[in-house]
Amino acid sequence: MKRKFVKVMFFGALALSTVTYVGCKDYDDDIDNLQTQIDAVKVSLEELQAKVNSGSVITNVAKGENGITVTLSDGKSYELKNGTNGKNGTDADVWTIGEKDGYWYKNGTKTQYKAVGVDGGTGATGATGPSGAPGANGKYYVPNKETGKFDIYQDGKFVETTDISWKTTSEGGMTAILNGNVLTLQGVEGAPDGVTIDLTSGISLSSIAFMPDVVSKDVPYATTSAPFYHIKNYLDETKYNTATGEFTNLSDWGKSNVVAMNYRLNPEDANVDGKTVFGFIDRKVTTRATGDRTVLLNVDEKKVADGVVVIGATINPAALAQNAEYNIAALQAWYGQVPLTSDYVYATSTEIDLVLADSVKTKAGDDEATTFYKRSISTSFKDGETSAFIQKFVKLTADANAAFKYTSTINLKDYVGLYSNQKDNWLAALDFKGMSYEFTIPKEYLANDDEKTNQQWFIVKDKSKDGENPLENGTIMVNPEVVNGTPAIGRTPVVRVDAFLTSNSGQKKLVASSYIKLEITAEDPNPGEKPDYGTIKMSEPKAADYHKLEADQNAFTNKYDLDNVNMDYQAINNKIYGTAKLTSTTFWNYYGGQEHKYNVLVTVVNKSGQEVTLISEEAKQETDKVINTDGILLNIKLNSDATKTSAIKVGINDVIKTQNTYKDVDGKGAKYSVKIIIPSNDNSHGDIVLEQIFYVKEACVAYEYNPNYHFDNYNGHANCIVVKGQMANGHWEMSSKISEHFKLIDGKDIFTYYADVNNTKAISFNWKDATGVTPSGSFNTDQLLKLSAAMTEPEIVKQMNYKVTLNNNEECNFNYNVVFVNPFVAGDAKSISINGNAIGKNTGETMPQVLVIDNSKQNIYSYSTTTKKLELSKVATDTYKLTTSIVSVKYEPVKDQTWTDFTSQLTSGSTLSVDQSTGTVTWQNEGTTLAKDLVFKVKATVTFTDLSVVECYIPVNLTN
Numbered sequence: 001m002k003r004k005f006v007k008v009m010f011f012g013a014l015a016l017s018t019v020t021y022v023g024c025k026d027y028d029d030d031i032d033n034l035q036t037q038i039d040a041v042k043v044s045l046e047e048l049q050a051k052v053n054s055g056s057v058i059t060n061v062a063k064g065e066n067g068i069t070v071t072l073s074d075g076k077s078y079e080l081k082n083g084t085n086g087k088n089g090t091d092a093d094v095w096t097i098g099e100k101d102g103y104w105y106k107n108g109t110k111t112q113y114k115a116v117g118v119d120g121g122t123g124a125t126g127a128t129g130p131s132g133a134p135g136a137n138g139k140y141y142v143p144n145k146e147t148g149k150f151d152i153y154q155d156g157k158f159v160e161t162t163d164i165s166w167k168t169t170s171e172g173g174m175t176a177i178l179n180g181n182v183l184t185l186q187g188v189e190g191a192p193d194g195v196t197i198d199l200t201s202g203i204s205l206s207s208i209a210f211m212p213d214v215v216s217k218d219v220p221y222a223t224t225s226a227p228f229y230h231i232k233n234y235l236d237e238t239k240y241n242t243a244t245g246e247f248t249n250l251s252d253w254g255k256s257n258v259v260a261m262n263y264r265l266n267p268e269d270a271n272v273d274g275k276t277v278f279g280f281i282d283r284k285v286t287t288r289a290t291g292d293r294t295v296l297l298n299v300d301e302k303k304v305a306d307g308v309v310v311i312g313a314t315i316n317p318a319a320l321a322q323n324a325e326y327n328i329a330a331l332q333a334w335y336g337q338v339p340l341t342s343d344y345v346y347a348t349s350t351e352i353d354l355v356l357a358d359s360v361k362t363k364a365g366d367d368e369a370t371t372f373y374k375r376s377i378s379t380s381f382k383d384g385e386t387s388a389f390i391q392k393f394v395k396l397t398a399d400a401n402a403a404f405k406y407t408s409t410i411n412l413k414d415y416v417g418l419y420s421n422q423k424d425n426w427l428a429a430l431d432f433k434g435m436s437y438e439f440t441i442p443k444e445y446l447a448n449d450d451e452k453t454n455q456q457w458f459i460v461k462d463k464s465k466d467g468e469n470p471l472e473n474g475t476i477m478v479n480p481e482v483v484n485g486t487p488a489i490g491r492t493p494v495v496r497v498d499a500f501l502t503s504n505s506g507q508k509k510l511v512a513s514s515y516i517k518l519e520i521t522a523e524d525p526n527p528g529e530k531p532d533y534g535t536i537k538m539s540e541p542k543a544a545d546y547h548k549l550e551a552d553q554n555a556f557t558n559k560y561d562l563d564n565v566n567m568d569y570q571a572i573n574n575k576i577y578g579t580a581k582l583t584s585t586t587f588w589n590y591y592g593g594q595e596h597k598y599n600v601l602v603t604v605v606n607k608s609g610q611e612v613t614l615i616s617e618e619a620k621q622e623t624d625k626v627i628n629t630d631g632i633l634l635n636i637k638l639n640s641d642a643t644k645t646s647a648i649k650v651g652i653n654d655v656i657k658t659q660n661t662y663k664d665v666d667g668k669g670a671k672y673s674v675k676i677i678i679p680s681n682d683n684s685h686g687d688i689v690l691e692q693i694f695y696v697k698e699a700c701v702a703y704e705y706n707p708n709y710h711f712d713n714y715n716g717h718a719n720c721i722v723v724k725g726q727m728a729n730g731h732w733e734m735s736s737k738i739s740e741h742f743k744l745i746d747g748k749d750i751f752t753y754y755a756d757v758n759n760t761k762a763i764s765f766n767w768k769d770a771t772g773v774t775p776s777g778s779f780n781t782d783q784l785l786k787l788s789a790a791m792t793e794p795e796i797v798k799q800m801n802y803k804v805t806l807n808n809n810e811e812c813n814f815n816y817n818v819v820f821v822n823p824f825v826a827g828d829a830k831s832i833s834i835n836g837n838a839i840g841k842n843t844g845e846t847m848p849q850v851l852v853i854d855n856s857k858q859n860i861y862s863y864s865t866t867t868k869k870l871e872l873s874k875v876a877t878d879t880y881k882l883t884t885s886i887v888s889v890k891y892e893p894v895k896d897q898t899w900t901d902f903t904s905q906l907t908s909g910s911t912l913s914v915d916q917s918t919g920t921v922t923w924q925n926e927g928t929t930l931a932k933d934l935v936f937k938v939k940a941t942v943t944f945t946d947l948s949v950v951e952c953y954i955p956v957n958l959t960n
Contacts, residue, residue, distance in 0.1 A: 268307025
């Protein structure tokens with residue numbers, strides 16, 4: 001069965017909508033139907049059918065002089081005339097759905113009518129229409145074939161009719177409207193009821209699903225792999241403190257970066273093209289006011305390839321709810337006016353700062369960006385931008401930010417950029433869009449000479465560079481009125497630059513303002529064009545295991561030089577002199593300037609995927625350069641004497657950071673780049689850039705626990721050390737030496753061993769919850785762990801955390817559970833009986849039934865028939881070293897419901913009591929016979945000071 005393709009495009013003055021249909025069926029029936037329709041409009045069916053059968057496709061449907069013109073891929077056009085024989089009507093309308101914004105476009109011009117129930121990206125500016133915001137709350141406009149008007153729908157359901165006509169109002173006019181897979185033609189000659197062409201022939205999209213890389217730690221949803229950032233504030237020249245002149249920070253906007261979100265299409269070869277509109281919907285929150293439909297995410301751009309649509313999304317920070325569970329959004333794909341909805345994605349955003357930075361001088365990884373002279377107050381609009389005002393920020397003695405030759409120009413657009421000091425990166429690199437800059441030349445900046453020479457007279461904008469907005473022209477040149485230009489040499493005029501960001505909704509806002517001080521020079525301060533030799537590899541990328549690195553030394557060994565990254569004289573000759581086509585004796589005549597200088601640059605990739613500069617140094621050729629910083633060891637010898645050896649060695653030590661600090665690139669660890677850059681002196685030679693890539697990885701493996709004492713699971717507690725207690729300070733206590741918890745390594749305990757390990761700097765322990773245990777704070781030596789109070793429960797479980805600090809100051813964190821087991825438990829107590837109907841006062845002794853044993857069932861504390869009191873056993877005194885001075889007993893009745901019901905009915909002369917000291921139970925009433933037995937319990941609480949508390953329960957039967 002032959003597969004055919006039909007492609008329909010609607011072109012307008014301002015918008016283009018393209019859709020591709022792919023099918024796998026015979027098109028004879030479709031062609032017959034199309035033939036009948038085309039016969040009705042007097043089109044040469046035979047020729048058109050032949051073209052379609054031979055593989056031609058429809059490439060354009062547009063408004064023509066007498067109706068609508070259909071164009072095929074071979075360039076042949078056919079006219080569908082409107083009106084009777086095409087003579088009465090001369091007007092036609094073509095309606096399409098905007099690819100980016102989801103609005104209806106009429107003859108290529110955006111209307112105010114939403115065609116889909118989501119907000120797409122920013123489209124062309126629409127015409128002003130009736131009041132009421134179309135598309136608000138997910139409402140959209142659907143053409144009604146019967147009425148010729150638009151109906152309003154919401155969530156796929158009809159809401160109301162409108163008086164807005166989609167049919168052309170011209171007599172005999174024709175209308176074409178493309179809604180998904182249906183092309184409707186009205187006003188076609190020979191078809192008074194209109195013509196509907198079902199273009200369905202491709203593989204339809206059935207579902208879309210987010211492709212998660214990261215699962216949120218805050219809510220049970222997937223989240224974006226790259227973070228959202230937003231700029232909170234902007235400035236307004238008219239909004240400032242009248243007393244101080246400081247700008248007032250304004251925040252009634254939304255500006256974020258663009259984050260790529262990947263969605264899997266099902267099936268992967270489904271039709272997803274220019275006709276498919278994408279937008280986000282939020283979770284429906286019942287607590288929001290009716291009509292409040294603030295969109296959390298917006299579509300900025302989309303790209304479809306290989307069964308995946310990549311949505312470039314922006315976030316609306318004002319829409320973020322305090323409850324993280326509400327900050328979720330789903331993607332909707334509208335093919336025509338039929339939506340498909342994905343799963344929810346959690347999204348949040350971090351506010352970041354921005355400064356107007358010098359892009360030439362600022363290097364990624366600096367502590368702060370190099371900025372121009374910040375203009376922080378707005379009094380210039382109040383008092384005028386006078387020389388005195390400018391000099392508040394730019395002193396006459398201040399250094400110039402940039403320079404240009406008096407016969408040349410300087411484009412300040414190459415020097416300005418918005419930068420985040422918090423992220424050590426440019427906003428553009430953080431995927432912010434919509435940056436723009438406006439440049440103005442203040443009228444005066446006066447020198448201190450007698451004539452008050454105005455530095456501003458010496459420069460003008462290069463008018464040949466003016467575009468649609470002359471303010472955005474940042475190209476500065478010497479004023480043509482300056483004869484020969486030479487009098488401008490040495491002058492230092494200033495240019496004001498205002499930085500703007502376009503908000504997510506398309507509003508241009510001022511975010512920063514500065515002055516750029518220029519210097520006009522006699523010679524060109526900027527390098528010319530040079531050949532590009534590319535980057536020369538010192539060797540293939542290397543990998544290092546952090547655990548195998550040794551301490552900081554200057555000497556190079558096999559453990560330091562990354563498996564012999566050593567460029568010997570042969571490599572130097574081939575990769576440096578050979579590339580430049582020079583000899584070792586002539587090379588430095590063309591490189592490094594008069595002082596033969598070169599640059600050493602070491603960078604690493606941070607967690608955000610950006611390069612951070614670790615080393616940026618300048619060196620001289622005749623001096624051997626040895627660098628030992630941040631764990632990077634470099635030894636560079638670049639000699640010009642042919643009799644001397646040149647060599648470059650690259651090594652690392654255990655001060656270097658791993659993927660625990662920087663990004664783990666491809667699972668190899670932190671990625672480092674070492675570059676040696678030798679600049680050429682002229683345009684005939686290119687700069688030499690040598691580079692060595694290497695990776696450093698640390699696995700962060702926990703110390704092994706002592707196999708003699710470690711439990712994978714103990715009474716439902718995982719990863720445990722169980723403490724039974726030991727003899728200490730003359731008596732038994734619930735304690736354990738922490739070194740006993742870990743396996744001995746080479747006969748050394750953990751505290752002795754870690755000091756000898758190459759990459760370990762310190763180890764420290766602390767309880768997650770130090771209540772009731774000692775030591776109560778962090779410790780880094782072998783310690784006795786113990787309870788600080790007597791145990792009242794059978795078990796006490798405490799989490800122990802320990803942290804290994806590496807020599808590079810990175811930390812590896814681990815934890816395990818310490819289970820303290822109460823050494824003493826209650827033995828089986830026998831019940832006692834009291835004759836409740838005996839004459840007079842009746843008593844019973846519970847003390848003889850008190851019994852405390854240890855976990856091995858040995859008697860610890862019990863009643864002696866000889867002494868008639870409770871005594872410690874020989875095991876208690878000899879093994880546990882207990883004394884009577886630390887033991888006390890308290891008796892009390894268990895006041896359960898049975899006890900309460902019985903005692904609540906006793907008269908004032910009756911008593912049922914338990915002596916707290918002796919445990920004697922006393923019963924006496926006022927002469928009435930008990931009708932039933934009473935069974936209750938006496939609790940004897942045996943306290944072993946600072947060790948254990950055991951509760952013994954003795955049943956008591958008060959019989960009738």
